[in-house]
Amino acid sequence: MVDSGAETGLAGKLEESDVLRCLPGVRALLLRRTGDPELTNDLAQEVMVAVILAIREGRIREPAALTAYVLQTAKNMLSMHRRKMQPVAVGELPEVEPMWSERPRSPLEHCEEAQLNAMALAVLEELPTDRDRAIVRGYYMDGREKPELMTRLGLDRIQFDRVISRARGRMRDLLHKKLNEETGSVRGASSSGVCSSQSQEARR
Amino acid sequence: MSPLENYLLQAYLDGALDESEESAFELLLLERPDLAELVEADCALRMGLGGQPKQSAGEDQPATEAEAREADAERLEKPDTVVPMSRGKRVGGGGWLSLAAAASVALAIGTGAGFSLRNEGPGLQSAAVAYVDQLRDASAIVKVPLPAEGAIVLMVPVPSVDPCTATVEIRQGDKLSLRAQAQPDQLSQVSLVMQRQSVNLGEAEVLVSCEGRLIGEYPLEFVAR
Numbered sequence: 001m002v003d004s005g006a007e008t009g010l011a012g013k014l015e016e017s018d019v020l021r022c023l024p025g026v027r028a029l030l031l032r033r034t035g036d037p038e039l040t041n042d043l044a045q046e047v048m049v050a051v052i053l054a055i056r057e058g059r060i061r062e063p064a065a066l067t068a069y070v071l072q073t074a075k076n077m078l079s080m081h082r083r084k085m086q087p088v089a090v091g092e093l094p095e096v097e098p099m100w101s102e103r104p105r106s107p108l109e110h111c112e113e114a115q116l117n118a119m120a121l122a123v124l125e126e127l128p129t130d131r132d133r134a135i136v137r138g139y140y141m142d143g144r145e146k147p148e149l150m151t152r153l154g155l156d157r158i159q160f161d162r163v164i165s166r167a168r169g170r171m172r173d174l175l176h177k178k179l180n181e182e183t184g185s186v187r188g189a190s191s192s193g194v195c196s197s198q199s200q201e202a203r204r
Numbered sequence: 205m206s207p208l209e210n211y212l213l214q215a216y217l218d219g220a221l222d223e224s225e226e227s228a229f230e231l232l233l234l235e236r237p238d239l240a241e242l243v244e245a246d247c248a249l250r251m252g253l254g255g256q257p258k259q260s261a262g263e264d265q266p267a268t269e270a271e272a273r274e275a276d277a278e279r280l281e282k283p284d285t286v287v288p289m290s291r292g293k294r295v296g297g298g299g300w301l302s303l304a305a306a307a308s309v310a311l312a313i314g315t316g317a318g319f320s321l322r323n324e325g326p327g328l329q330s331a332a333v334a335y336v337d338q339l340r341d342a343s344a345i346v347k348v349p350l351p352a353e354g355a356i357v358l359m360v361p362v363p364s365v366d367p368c369t370a371t372v373e374i375r376q377g378d379k380l381s382l383r384a385q386a387q388p389d390q391l392s393q394v395s396l397v398m399q400r401q402s403v404n405l406g407e408a409e410v411l412v413s414c415e416g417r418l419i420g421e422y423p424l425e426f427v428a429r
Contacts, residue, residue: 022234022235024237024240024241024244025230025233025234025235025236025237025239025240026234027240027244028233028239028240028241028243028244028247029230029233029234029243031243031244031247032216032217032243032246032247035247035250035251037251067231067234067235068231070234071227071230071231071234072363072392075391075392076361076391076392076393078391079391079393080335083333083359104237106244107244107248108244108248111248113251116248116251116252117252117253117254118252119248119252120248120249120251120252120253121252121253123249123252124253136249136253137253140249140250140253141253141254146218161210161211161214164214165210165214167249168242168245168246168249169242169245171245171246171248171249171252172241172242172244172245175241175244175245175248176241
């Protein structure tokens with residue numbers, strides 16, 4: 001396990017491995033903004049490297065400051081990507097590689113496009129009524145605005161949100177199942193205390 | 205998950221939160237993997253069904269190219285005003301390095317829109333972008349490549365979570381000091397314009413302060429591109 005911040009004592013109370021706790025959230029917000037799992041993964045790794053550097057150099061010392069710093073870093077990385085800018089200087093952090101390889105995994109990392117498509121269609125088919133399917137199709141597939149769909153289908157916000165929330169929760173369950181199948185097959189190959197505990201925490 | 209969290213999650217995914225609310229919710233996301241999973245599931249459902257990602261509330265892009273043109277035209281019509289570049293959708297397919305204006309001022313002031321140049325003529329002028337990248341290697345002296353001549357857009361991060369009007373100063377030895385005040389954009393960057401001849405190759409220092417408090421200090425070296 002690599003935890004040079006704790007070893008050197010440079011990071012104070014904050015440890016480099018603490019960054020991993022934020023990783024599911026970083027991925028989520030990047031994915032929402034990009035809609036691209038591969039880009040999300042690349043940017044999330046960039047964010048992690050940048051924050052680890054900041055901890056190592058003492059720019060963040062207090063655990064309470066971590067999330068705000070991580071959020072700003074994620075926004076900056078996204079901004080740099082959108083502006084098609086390459087970093088001028090790249091910090092070398094080879095020791096981050098093992099930590100990254102044992103990060104809490106996202107189910108999307110294990111899903112091919114066809115699998116994701118099959119899962120989404122399964123969610124759609126499981127919905128109990130035609131109206132519910134129309135909501136999910138309209139919202140996710142056709143990209144229609146919520147007020148428009150509510151008016152067209154004669155629903156109030158609570159009814160609408162309940163259907164969307166149910167579909168989303170079911171999709172999460174299917175993604176979990178997929179992740180458990182994948183990680184179950186490789187579990188044992190990686191036994192880092194920090195990262196596996198983070199991973200469990202992320203799945204709770 | 206509480207009903208309030210569920211409500212906020214839905215509003216976040218609908219793009220119904222304003223920028224500050226969205227940031228507050230994203231802080232919560234970083235603390236709460238269970239919420240992050242639901243955001244991911246929402247995106248996965250959209251991707252699985254072939255939909256496009258929803259626009260983030262923080263990305264204040266014009267909805268159509270016509271709107272973008274109109275907005276840019278309005279800005280250009282104002283005399284002696286700053287001319288922000290369109291950051292999102294490009295009008296007429298022009299790259300964002302094509303800047304509308306001749307930047308004769310030594311250091312122009314960025315606006316909330318992030319990019320600005322004083323409009324002093326009808327033509328377009330290309331500009332090189334130089335980025336003060338403190339995120340990747342803060343301890344080292346960052347090398348910033350500069351062209352031999354022309355306008356340069358220097359992008360400087362403002363490491364502050366709280367909103368502030370940032371004062372950015374570029375120092376080179378005892379003789380040179382350029383200074384400007386600018387509002388960071390929503391991604392905490394200020395973009396400043398200077399002419400290449402305003403700075404010399406060699407070591408320099410970029411200082412960023414908010415309300416008199418120094419919040420960023422970036423040693424760098426301007427090198428020939």
